[in-house]
Amino acid sequence: xxxxxxxxxxxxxxxxxxxxxxxxxxxxxxxxxxxxxxxxxxxxxxxxxxxxxxxxxxxxxxxxxxxxxxxxxxxxxxxxxxxxxxxxxxxxxxxxxxxxxxxxxxxxxxxxxxxxxxxxxxxxxxxxxxxxxxxxxxxxxxxxxxxxxxxxxxxxxxxxxxxxxxxxxxxxxxxxxxxxxxxxxxxxxxxxxxxxxxxxxxxxxxxxxxxxxxxxxxxxxxxxxxxxxxxxxxxxxxxxxxxxxxxxxxxxxxxxxxxxxxxxxxxxxxxxxxxxxxxxxxxxxxxxxxxxxxxxxxxxxxxxxxxxxxxxxxxxxxxxxxxxxxxxxxxxxxxxxxxxxxxxxxxxxxxxxxxxxxxxxxxx
Ligand SMILES: Nc1nc2c(ncn2[C@@H]2O[C@H](COP(=O)(O)OP(=O)(O)OP(=O)(O)O)[C@@H](O)[C@H]2O)c(=O)[nH]1
Numbered sequence: 001x002x003x004x005x006x007x008x009x010x011x012x013x014x015x016x017x018x019x020x021x022x023x024x025x026x027x028x029x030x031x032x033x034x035x036x037x038x039x040x041x042x043x044x045x046x047x048x049x050x051x052x053x054x055x056x057x058x059x060x061x062x063x064x065x066x067x068x069x070x071x072x073x074x075x076x077x078x079x080x081x082x083x084x085x086x087x088x089x090x091x092x093x094x095x096x097x098x099x100x101x102x103x104x105x106x107x108x109x110x111x112x113x114x115x116x117x118x119x120x121x122x123x124x125x126x127x128x129x130x131x132x133x134x135x136x137x138x139x140x141x142x143x144x145x146x147x148x149x150x151x152x153x154x155x156x157x158x159x160x161x162x163x164x165x166x167x168x169x170x171x172x173x174x175x176x177x178x179x180x181x182x183x184x185x186x187x188x189x190x191x192x193x194x195x196x197x198x199x200x201x202x203x204x205x206x207x208x209x210x211x212x213x214x215x216x217x218x219x220x221x222x223x224x225x226x227x228x229x230x231x232x233x234x235x236x237x238x239x240x241x242x243x244x245x246x247x248x249x250x251x252x253x254x255x256x257x258x259x260x261x262x263x264x265x266x267x268x269x270x271x272x273x274x275x276x277x278x279x280x281x282x283x284x285x286x287x288x289x290x291x292x293x294x295x296x297x298x299x300x301x302x303x304x305x306x307x308x309x310x311x312x313x314x315x316x317x318x319x320x321x322x323x324x325x326x327x328x329x330x331x332x333x334x335x336x337x338x339x340x341x342x343x344x345x346x347x348x349x350x351x352x353x354x355x356x357x358x359x360x361x362x363x364x
Contacts (some may be wrong), residue, residue: 035102291319
């Protein structure tokens with residue numbers, strides 16, 4: 001590690017792969033380090049920072065940075081496209097506060113490429129004071145084992161064959177490749193949902209895409225009881241910015257071939273559904289129905305349930321839906337429901353109408 005530079009860990013990985021869960025585990029488990037967090041979301045609402053804030057508020061001995069929560073949101077689009085406008089000013093703020101910060105954790109949007117962000121660490125203002133400790137790519141174990149990325153390639157190939165005019169349409173598989181191409185360390189998440197054969201499939205897929213020198217760890221962040229293991233993720237000392245220009249990826253290759261410059265997120269759509277109080281069971285049932293009938297990759301947010309003093313977090317990845325109560329509604333906070341949905345060709349009207357049928361009362 002380079003002396004006197006603040007180390008920054010960049011956590012990348014597809015939508016819903018487990019990045020926020022990992023960050024929350026680190027913030028909860030690692031005490032004695034002052035950690036600043038930068039989160040970037042695809043979509044108009046930053047649910048992740050709200051969840052992470054809930055986490056650091058719950059951990060009294062873990063204030064991230066003095067006098068605020070230490071969580072910086074870059075909610076306005078994908079970090080890989082807004083490096084200059086959004087990321088640089090935040091980094092300058094952190095550099096100015098460097099005596100208060102031991103480590104920076106950056107969660108990129110699930111649709112972002114890590115390369116442009118890491119290249120920004122070579123800008124003089126940043127380079128002088130910060131270094132990239134490691135790029136950690138989180139891979140959704142069950143999704144990879146189930147062939148979600150492969151089947152998407154097949155689907156897109158079929159689309160390309162059907163319509164020759166289709167230019168470069170980056171697939172989920174290419175995005176996974178590009179997120180893996182920059183990795184210093186790969187973490188396979190949701191290992192509680194993997195059987196030994198799944199593990200082998202995931203291992204084989206990752207091994208095809210990363211050099212042998214890059215380690216792959218199977219980790220279960222929801223069971224993040226192992227602080228020493230989490231601590232080992234910080235302090236890798238890779239100085240990833242030094243070699244980043246030489247990392248090859250599909251995105252740069254398409255660009256060099258003269259293809260229209262676009263990013264995976266140009267092909268995704270997002271919308272936010274805002275409602276008042278909802279019937280919890282009806283909401284789950286309607287959402288499950290939408291996950292089956294629409295091309296939704298990710299849905300997340302929270303719901304206000306009548307008579308419940310806590311807000312209910314809603315999480316969906318693929319067709320899997322989870323929910324839990326995370327914190328009490330504050331006294332003057334309006335009780336409302338808000339769900340961000342990310343997918344392809346979303347019909348907002350349909351999504352809103354279906355979920356609104358679970359609404360019981362308008363927001364207070
Ligand atoms: N079973 C299981 N579920 C997990 C694990 N880690 C994360 N999840 C669930 O997976 C869902 C997505 O997790 P997040 O941590 O929000 O994923 P993310 O990568 O931050 O998602 P985006 O920010 O939307 O890209 C949530 O419902 C988590 O509870 C795990 O180890 N096991």
